[in-house]
Amino acid sequence: MIFNVLTIFPDMFEGILRNSILKRAIERDLIKVNLVNIRDYSKDRHKKTDDYPYGGGYGMVMMVQPIYDAINAVKSSKDMPVFYMGPKGKKFDQKKAVEISRYDEIILLCGHYEGIDERAYSVIDEEISMGDFIMTGGEIAAMAVIDSVSRLIHGVLPQDESFMDESFYNGLLEYPQYTRPENFNGMEVPKVLLSGNHAEIAKWRRQKSLELTLNLRPDLLDKKYLTKQDIDYLMQIGYSDI
Template sequence: MVFDVLTLFPEMFYSVLSTSILKRAIEKGKIKVNLINIRDFSKDKHKRVDDYPYGGGPGMVMMPQPIFDAIEFVKKQGDIPVYYLGPKGKIFNQEMAVKMSKLDRIVLLCGHYEGIDERVYSIIDEEISLGDFILTGGEIAAMAIIDAVSRLIDGVLSDPQSYREDSFFEGLLEYPQYTRPEVFRGMKVPDVLLSGNHAEIAKWRRQKSLEITLLKRPDLLKKAVLTEEDKKFLREKGFDI
């Protein structure tokens, strides 16, 4: 999969893309990240990409011309969907990550300053936000999306089961995890995880996922894929379903 990142600060991505799972995914050819500097498309002799907002007000606004030209440059290579990382977009979630992971290529446009000229929206497919808070720019959001989507691409993780059991993959939060030692400062690993009984372990993990989701994010349960056994368990816990 190819990620075309349109940014004013490509250097922000260097460390992230040269470490851990993303580095290995790039080396294996599972993903490719093109860092495209929007300033390279500015027609201003000083490579200026922002200007004061019409009507007055604080801050600067990203000008349309460099962004239009940058997007059109990428789109010459195909009909590639363009996602703008901005505060007014849909909240990014695992469902969106899964949909993106099935595409061959996407453009991630990183906003900055007070945002983009409104006319840029005419060539954007969708605006995405990480949540109800403000970042200095879209670069950190783009990194999060690249990471979330990449790990869903076949061959990026050594074991596909890793992401299938992640929080949010089936609409539930993940069950508790333990590793060695068996006892640490008086706290013991649950007996069921040491039993070797895989059916009982799977049941325990499922019920713990349900319990944790009920406690921390009950809103997720309304959209989660639940079995009749799940529903019975939740009703016993007092959840109306």
């Protein structure tokens, strides 16, 4: 999968792309990240990409021309969606990550300053928000999207099951995890995890996921993701709103 990132601060991405899972995915040609400097498309002699807003107001606004030309240059004759990292979009979640992972190539536009000229939306397909908080720019949001989506690309993780068990993938929070030692300061690993009984381990993990979701994020409990056994167990532990 190819991520084309349009930004005025391409150097911000160097750290995340040179470490851990993303680095290995790039080396194995499972993903590719093209960093495109929007300034390269500015027609201003000083390579400006922002200006004061018409009508007055605080801060600067990213100009339409550099954004428009940068997007069209990357797209050329290829058809790919353009996602703008901005505050007015729908909140990014695992469902959106799965949806994006099905594309072969996308464009991620990083906003900055007080936003973008409204006319730039003419070449944008969708706006994505990280949540109800303010960020300086869209770079960190784009990094989050790249990281989240890349984990869903076949071969990026050692086993596809790795992401299938993670929080939010199946509509529930992930079950607790343990590793060595078996006993740390009197805190022991649950015996079932040491039993070797894979059916009982799977049952325990599912029940713990249900408990955690009920206690921490009950808003995630959706009947379409629950089995009859799940519902029976939730009823046993006191949840009746199903």
